[in-house]
Amino acid sequence: MSFLADPVNFITQWLSTLLIGWGASASFTQLILYIIGAGALTLGALFFTVFLIWLERKIGGRFQDRLGPNRLGPWGIFQPIADMLKIFTKEYITPTGADKVPFNLAPILAVGGVLAMWAVIPYASTVFGVNFNIGVVYLIAVGAIGDLGIIMAGLGSNNKYALLSGFRAVANLISYEVPMVLVLLIPVLFSGSLGMNDIVKSQQTWNIFLAPLAALIFFTTSIAENGRAPFDLLEADSELVAGFNVEYSGLKFGMFYVADFLHSFTAALVFSTVFLGGWRGPGAETIPILGFVYLILKSSLVYFLILHIRFTIPRFRIDQMMDFNWKFLTPISLVLLMVTIVIDKLIPTDLTFIRISVHWAVNILIWVAADRILSAALKSHPAKVVARPRPLARPPHVAVDEKPGGEI
């Protein structure tokens, strides 16, 4: 294989031959290589995050009709580096009455949980951390660890906002994992394997064509999982000052910061792996580096979508969020799973177009039905007004007659 076509394996081969030439045992070499690979992967991810931060701020600027970072370097591209330096040099503040161990453990878990996800994602036909035969389950599991970090932060820092944020994190995690797992089972069903690499390999037709609704639901739930807008209840600035990371400063805060961006990009990565055919693309089989490029392109697209949603859609209320999950997403994904299983059994795999069209039809049908039912339910049970809107602030000498019902 040539270096250009497949640099990673090239280097790996070279290193192993080198080490064995130095007389290291095979297992030791393997160990060394694993360590190097892991280090390279995580470092790459972290540095990529720096770029992500800049990107997000720039795009957010565009969305909000601002310039965004524009001082340091061309297009302010060195802004995040400056921020990094600032963060490194800041003082660590541990609030009194804080629970030391969880407080300090939380950021590490937050980042670690996200980074652990990168281990199973196939970046190219030949490049992946481990070819885990149950990668999907693994993804969900370590995702849980990341949220565990958030919860620990909320509990550890002796702060009621943080605690509330922890509550919300728990609710969020427990709830949105259910439909997420359910719809993740659909690609698994199509590929007949839990391994990420097999899932990618089996996508002659991208899963999003076979299961559009599942893709949509997975997209939504993954946004909710990593607490991006409109699901950013756990760091709702207007309600709880900054959520779980109020009390953090310095690099600890930076780690949360990194974890946040990295998590959302990881969601994009996973989405494009599971539903958009991962590294698949013209020539990706022969020239793995191409596959890597394809994957990055696809996930950047998805990431842009996430950003778009984040900057355009206002935040939910917590009860709305819960209702949306338990009363809409979970039932619909259950139904979707069942129906997809049956349909896919009925249609032979080689009739691609028939298969696609039937799946589309069924998905649209389910969607419309769910929508009808939902609107009917909303008609029959209109949202009841819990509290009257607050009266306007008014000077004491001005008399404003307030109608019953609150509106002035």
Place this chain on the structure above:
Amino acid sequence: MIPLSWYLILAAALMSIGLFGVITRKNLVGALIGIELMLNAVNINLVAFWRYFHNARPEMDGLVFVALIFVVAAGETAIGLALIISAYRSRKTVDVNELNLLKG
């Protein structure tokens, strides 16, 4: 190569620790934690036996039971915690010794 006995001793110890927690904890949540530990001890045993007395025929009996225990544990935790919360809501305490309506 690890002999079976190690796993069994580990499981037994874990079981005892969990039991200790269940018996001695004042706090209901603590008792629940003990129960989780006991269940894990059982799981260790099951997996170990599955691993060690495995015929050529791929049989999944041990693992199946582990899966079932996972299910049971999930249900048990959910119910237990729900009970704890409602008990706390009504009695403003989760102390086992204060929840003694059955005292004769």
Place this chain on the structure above:
Amino acid sequence: MSGMQVIFLIAAAVTLGSAIAAVSARKMLHAALWLVLALLGVAVIFALLEASFFAVVQVLVYIGAISILVIFAVMLSRTSLTDEGSQTNRGWWVAALGLVIVLIGVVAALSLWPKWTAMPGALPAAATDMATLGKQLVDPNGYLLPFELSSILLLAALVGAIYTAVDKKEEKP
């Protein structure tokens, strides 16, 4: 003393130590976190036993769901969150003593068992294939009935938990 054994010993030590901490920690929150660590240790044990699927499922179910639920319960019952006092009943050492005796007795009894020191054989490839497990679970000659029963149990637990935990006061108006 192979690498496996080293890993096992470490994992077992972590598991037992954190389990002891979990049952004896004064703050419930710490206990819950110790529980997480213990469960991670068990996951490692599973991995050592080549049940990688269950290692991951252990992380998913226990750490991802159960322990988080426990923490949630701890948070919801503020007394246990703030209570700093002794969390154990008076005669705890009696229980400890008795349990140690029982443990020793059990181990002694077991050690008379001929297969006490059995060594693992080679695991057939099919045994680690999850498809086999899945087929077994839905095979009428296999474990279809327990599987269905457990699913019904889960459903019942779901309903029961919701019903028990819902705050009746909200439904009055």
Place this chain on the structure above:
Amino acid sequence: MSAILSPEGLLWLIPFVPFAAFGLIAIFTFRSRKLSHSLALGAAGISFIASMVVIWNALLIPDLAKNPITSQVKWLPVGDSWLMFGVMADPLTVVTLFFVAVTILMIFIYSVGYHNFGAPACNEDRPGLPPKGVIVTHNGHTQRVPSVEPMYARFFAFISLFGFAMFMLVVTDNLLGLYIGWEIMGLCSYLLIGFWYGKESARKAAIKAFITTRIGDVFMLLGLAALYSLTGTLNYQQILGNPQTLNILATTISPVAGLSWAGLIGLLLFAGTIGKSAQFPLHVWLPDAMEGPTPVSAMIHAATMVSAGVYLVARFFPLISAGWQPGLPLTTPMLAMAAIGAFTALFAASIAMTQNDVKRVLAYSTISQLGYMIAALGVGAYSAAVFHLFTHAFFKALLFLGSGSVIHGMEHGAMHTGEEIDTQDMRQMGGLRKKMPFTFWTFVAGGLALSGFPLITAGFWSKDAILAGAFSESTLVFIVLAAAALLTAFYTARQISLVFLGAARSKSAAHAVESRPAMTVPLVILALFAIAAGWIGIPKTFPLLGRLSADGFSSFIGSMLPYEVVEKLSSVPLITSLFVALGGLLLGWIAYRNIKKATQKDPLEISLGSVYRFVQHKYFVDELYEIVFIRPSIWFAEVFVAKWMDQVVLDGILNGIGKIGIGIGNVLRSGFDLPVVNGAADGIAGGTRKMGSFLRKLETGKVQQYMTGALMGLVVLFIILYSIFK
């Protein structure tokens, strides 16, 4: 499937389709009028088609009487053998089935119109009362129009059950099946006569009909039992189609009054007929049955129920006439039938002349016509009787439905004008000829058929056959029947001229309107039958026309009889029937053509006076029964049984037993229960309480201590087991 579509299968199908309709309506669809009557009509239609197919197949079979279409299933285990239940189609069945199917279908259709389907419902209408009509505003002017029957679906359920019973009675092949259908019909007539149970008179009439017919049925059941105990079977073929059985029955002497068994059984069965066909002693229920809705009257009086009685005797004619040949002296039951039938014919006809209720006239005429048939059977004119049964069904159904249509028109007029009159009183009518042409012409056709208008109408041929048969047998019967025929023609003319001719004698009559197609179409169809049904039975020996006729009928029916029927031409009955028919009609028309006012006295009353009144009160038969039977039985029930027997004797005994029981109970209580049982129970309870209060100390309410206990128990158990099984 083909098994179902074979003639046998269809024969089975015929009765059970209406039954299914009844079940469905009664259980499911009784809320929906449309569904209900569609079900009933559909069932009737299916039965009709099935019947026609069966009849066609049967007619194709040569010598049907010897080898009829039959099919049997095992029904009830009796001892070691099975009581077979089956269906059969022989000539008599075919004839009966034909007119039953047609009339039932017609009546079902007619009912839809009669109960004003589609008319608006009136919220004052109560179930159990005839609909009062509802006020609607129709293109400008407000008026009262008939409203739909409140218990519409119920009516169709009942008549479906009725149809089931009648078809059952016709197609079954044994006496027991016939009896079942017979009794179900009795029930249905009770339900239907009392359909408007809100009316006192309807309730009374229903009970009257039920009780009266029961009297006959009891005798019939006796006959049935006797027959079964003698022959061991109730199957027609095995009894009637078997000469030596008949011979034995005819020759062996029964313990009763020196009658032969055949005679006795014949009389008993004939008693059933008397009840069902309302012959003389038991005729009283039929006129009162007019309280029911008109379709019901038509069903009971024309199509089905009363025909059932004649059908029974016709069916058992071989038994009744066992040992009789033309020329031999009549057997006892035949004599009884001839006597009763002839008397009833004259008797009822005379009453019919004096009645003013349009339906009662027809009721009495029905009685008299049935008397005709009975008498004909009595004198052995078998085929003539069946022939008259056949034709009579059509024209009498036609007349009843026509009268119903008239009443409907009158009610419409009464509602329109708000006049308070009896809409069934013929004196109030008149001049309906113009208002209701369809009804008029069809009614005329029916009436002429009834009065035996020569040559064209069906009634003429059948009546002529009967008269011929009577003439050849006994002159007395012949004269009586001829007189009855004269009266028949007379009151027919009276009715027609009172109802249709002349000028309207009330505002209601003036405003009467023609009924809806649902009612007139059946009228027209039945009118066609009333004219044409007779032509199949024109005797060969008849001058001129005899050449044209094949006269399939009498030979077809005659094949049921063991002996050959010889027809000898005699001009006397022919002349007589011509004379009585035309003369009666003429007299009636002359007498009643100019009745001007409703309150005007009846011409006959002027001429006859008290005799007329005597007749008009039906010879006071009802009053006689009131005095002779009803009062004594009421006295027996109220005074003897209730007061004396029940309250004195039985209550005394029961009270005595009760007192003794109480005494014993007291002794046991004070002697055994209180000290022993209660003492023991209290002791146990107290002991339990003490033990509980001692043991409660173990219940600390601390769950962990319980668990510790359980754990210790487990350890101990383990140690024990281990030390045992190691």
